[in-house]
């Protein structure tokens with residue numbers, strides 16, 4: 001094992017091992033950071049930017065999930081600047097698709113909604129883009145509602161890295177980016193999907209849900225997937 | 237761009253095989269069908285067909301063992317690739333070395349002049365998309381032109397222009 005070293009986070013000394021990300025180190029030290037795209041055990045992608053931190057001597061903010069620790073790093077996770085940016089980011093996420101919590105199956109069971117409360121989002125300053133998005137209800141067990149998708153790609157990664165089915169990915173870019181199954185086919189036509197439901201469990205919003213979930217009654221179990229990942233990693 | 241899902245039937249390979257398909261197969265061999273050669277292969281497909289047909293993506297997914305969703309993601313991420321032929325009718329002029337030596341430039345110039353369109357563009361009425369490719373893999377037939385799905389060997393400028401008039405009705 002590589003020799004560990006010390007870094008400071010919020011003026012507190014913390015031990016770090018080469019190859020670890022700042023987010024991993026924060027987690028071990030019980031320093032909370034807002035995350036949305038990250039899911040422990042899946043490869044980090046830095047998609048949501050909520051985990052931004054300040055590093056002394058670095059002019060730009062960096063996402064903790066994809067930034068590796070380095071000796072003598074001095075990191076700050078709380079500042080007015082960071083709070084301002086996090087608020088802005090969560091508002092931008094809300095303005096991109098149609099997140100109407102009151103009529104969403106995930107109401108009160110949604111990581112995005114929870115995050116908005118935590119970050120103190122009381123309104124959205126940016127114009128809503130209100131795109132017209134598809135709802136794919138062709139799968140026998142699950143529904144994909146693109147109106148609620150934040151493109152965190154947790155579903156894509158769990159499908160390829162844990163289930164190994166690799167049926168999902170992102171198509172297009174910017175405003176047109178969408179999660180697809182196979183060759184952008186109806187999910188129900190997918191010949192690769194094993195219907196394992198891991199994507200549904202880790203989806204932080206109401207974008208992926210079981211098709212029998214009544215409005216506001218959704219129950220997801222991301223812990224089950226987290227546990228599965230842990231067991232696989234521990235496998236001798 | 238984002239709406240509309242594809243159906244299983246869109247993935248079926250057309251019955252006709254031609255030099256373009258052979259070219260892709262040769263390229264697959266050359267790259268050993270390595271997944272990391274995906275972009276290179278897709279470039280050759282785009283060049284040869286003027287777009288990336290869905291059935292071709294299905295073929296590549298199988299041969300290169302790349303997940304379908306990944307291929308579709310790549311094709312839709314880069315503006316260089318298109319999912320549909322760019323005009324109602326397409327004309328690809330091969331400007332590879334062999335075809336160039338045999339006069340493909342004249343073919344291209346005549347088409348550009350006659351239909352007021354440049355290579356890489358589509359006529360304003362959307363009737364004709366004009367493209368160039370570098371070697372379609374049948375050099376002995378050069379200069380080679382492909383109009384829609386027909387390969388025209390030993391292309392003569394006047395004949396090609398006449399054929400486009402006829403096929404595209406312009």
Ligand code: SF4
Pocket residue numbers: 158159163165166167168192193194195196197198199200
């Ligand atoms: S149900 Fe399982 S196999 Fe199907 S898309 Fe979701 S994660 Fe992949």
Ligand code: SF4
Pocket residue numbers: 148149150151152153154155156179199202203204205207208
């Ligand atoms: S469907 Fe859910 S998990 Fe997948 S990218 Fe969208 S929000 Fe994330």
Ligand code: FES
Pocket residue numbers: 034035036037038045046047048049050051052063064065066
């Ligand atoms: S959690 Fe780090 S960018 Fe999303």
Ligand code: FES
Pocket residue numbers: 330331332333334335336370371372373374375376378379380
């Ligand atoms: S140069 Fe045109 S086919 Fe080879």
